[in-house]
Amino acid sequence: MGDYQVLGKSVTRVDALEKVTGKAVYCTDIKLPGMLYVKILRSPHPHAKIVSIDTRKAAQLRGVKCILTGEDVTQKRYGSVVRDSAILARGVVRAVGEPIVAVGAETIEAAEEALELIDVKYEPLPAIFDPEEAASTNPPVIIHPDLFKYEPASSFFKLGKRLDVDRPNVVMHFKIRRGDIEEGFAKSALVLENRFTTARVQHCPMELQVSVVQPEPDGTLTLWISLTMMHPARTEFSKLFDLPVTKVRAVQPYVGGSFGRSSTRSELPIAMAMALNTGKPVKHVFNREEMYYRAGNRIPFTIDIKDGVKKDGTLMARQMNIILGGGGSAEFTVGLVARNCAFGAVGTYRIPNFKLDSYGVYTNNPIATGFRGLGTPEVTFAIESHMDMLAEKLGIDPIEIRRKNILREGEPNVTGEITHSIGSEGCLDKIVHWLKLEEKPQAEGVWKKGKGFAIANKYTLAPSTASARVEVTPDEGIVLYSGAEEVGQGCDTIMAQMVAEEFGVSIDKVKSAPNDTSHTPFDSGAYSSRQTYWSGNAVKLASQDAKRQIFEKVGEIFKVSAEKLEMKDGFVCVKGLPDKKMELTDVCGSFAEGKIVGNATFVQEFAAEDPETGQIDPKLAAEGKRLNTSYAHTAKGVEVAVNTETGEVKVLRCATADDMGFPLNPKACEQQAEGGLGMGIGIGIYEEVIVKDGVIMNPNFTDYRMPTFYQMPKNEDVKVMFSPVPHKDGPYGAKGFSEGALAGMEPAIANAVYRAVDVRIKDLPITAEKVLKALKEIEGKK
């Protein structure tokens, strides 16, 4: 790694001051004169025909300005993989919480009161909630009879449609086939089969999702959105309303935590329809219950895994059948995650015979959508629990069984993609050293203790798009225009660091323009941990483009070749002649516009997989083409205490070791790593969105248990380590890893619980009830 001035240093985050002083603006803080407040009447039924809607009484209420139903808005559907979502339901509702009627009123109170006065008559239809049943070839309920007529949503991901003609509720069927799976099992000394399941979880960002839409006098629409993927959203929703994209402007204030929820588009189209209909500015704010229903849940997984190993632990064959239980609409990621979760099973281990089928399925449950990790943590829960189980059955060391199967640099993985930048082993080494597995912790009264670990990877998907612009003016200095989205992960800071490094200045000399499609260039946004690599490369190239122009110009002035110039402390200098220099902002005057503009679009070619086998074309792989942008790698270690009388699980110590290629800002990396540990504790032990007959039983912070200060171990018992392996194409070797920060916690906890009390929980979360039940069963058998 290079000798950098700004990069690799824990420089203060550029957004911290605004946030600690309360000056940072979030969508919810936007207020416009004459604004209407939107409240939404939602379906109480998981599957029903809408018989009639009577809004007459509500329309007469003072302050109510507009009421919209499905009949009043475009019939066109929207979506992120498949266009299956209506703005407001027409004819049929497919999940509890689906929007039926939108009211726009002068006050929130009037809007809420209006909802009470609306009378909707439904005819309930049979509903289906079990994803396995829904995924079958002959399900009792077909949720989207017109599924095969729906268009693929082209604005976000060019996945096309991967429907399964035999399964009418499947929105995506992804396959990987390599080698000969039956032969692989036949050659195995041990074949083990198990089912693992994960629960619905809510992202629980502190921010409530908000859309603000203002129709402008010149006929344009301005959107303020607390969503990510601002640019693609603008494109998709311009199309939805038949507006030229140039007539729609999207502005993104600070986002109060994404974790994947801000990939769902609700209820932005409703706000847009209301604004277009009334000609007035419109604001919709989710309440916390709506966050559970409509910001979406992490998709529940059912994973059947079958592994075949040699006596020495060498993996011979792995077969996985994965069902993703989506909701009434596929949203961003039931389609995307059904493909991408597979990479959690691809990026780490060498497996000669591999067969994977993943199915993204519709049910009449509420929306399930993107969540930090896009399926990798769930798949990892199954795999890393299984690796410990295999090791135990074989009587071999659980550390060695991982070590011997980890892919090496240059080896093909199970898609044929050539492995590059894999820090798994280094991460494993660090965790193993910290954990000291061989030292068994002593029980304390009714608390039995155990240690566990797991390794994981997290891909960043491909292809993608990112552009950036750097401008230098005498008044403003250096300003970065990048569509990279700050959702708390620190990307504004690392982008500014890159510019500062390239220009040889301190970070406070770099300003970042706020995200606004009217002046920030296209960037797909914050998902799949892509921004470090994609936005970062664009920012780096744009900076270098500006520098190239600067050196050319100053070279002419000083009559030296461009190679003889360098940037130092805000000056352009001749190398070796410290007095021959020109202040950067003075250089501006030599440019026609009085300013220097550096532009770049980062472009990289990737391969697409064969839809039948999930394999990359070997010729393309040999040329160095990949399916995915990069993989981050991680290892997690935990020590738990289990109360043998109540089943309660507590995490006493936890650690992570992460490979992010190059830690651009070490403290910022720690921030994400620690957050991942905390979220992993929550998802591993406490968190479950409980759904009964399509209704969420705990859509609030009292009954849904996300971690508080009490659930984290003491600071001295939390450790973050780095084991970076540079990526040849990542900016300065860096890769995104914020999702990898979560991966591996759940199986590490499950493995630790097993070592503590001989109880193997294969269904997340690992609640006290489940552990206690299992402990009692063990007692019963004795």
Next chain:
Amino acid sequence: MSERIKLKVNGITEEVVVEPWWSLAYVLREVLNLTGTKVGCETGNCGTCTVLVDGKAIKSCLFLAMKARGKEIITIEGLMDKEGKIHPLQKAFIDHFAVQCGYCTPGMILAAKALLDENPNPSEEDVRKGLSGNLCRCTGYVKIVEAVLAAK
């Protein structure tokens, strides 16, 4: 029946007309335009609405505005001193990387101020207990605890 009430916010006496069902959070954010105070749940769980009322950390989403009559309220906007210098807690949150998305931050800092005002030398356990009414999804709480201990 709406009523005109006086309350002191960040040292300034404000006179506002409030409806009986308005929360203090609503008045601060929507009437006085002090949007630093956030709303995250409206059920008193998340703490993003935390402000100081007569020195005590209060969840303003559950505190009726009318009850604030005659009281001294400090919001995040009021933590800077008259010269515009930030409070040691604000500095500690910055220096110790205790801020990520920032949504919990105003409430968290004010809850921490109330804690330190009452107990200037808390242990780590005291800090966790004192801030247990404030949720954060981004940080795992690690650097928040570090920042508060550093500011004591």
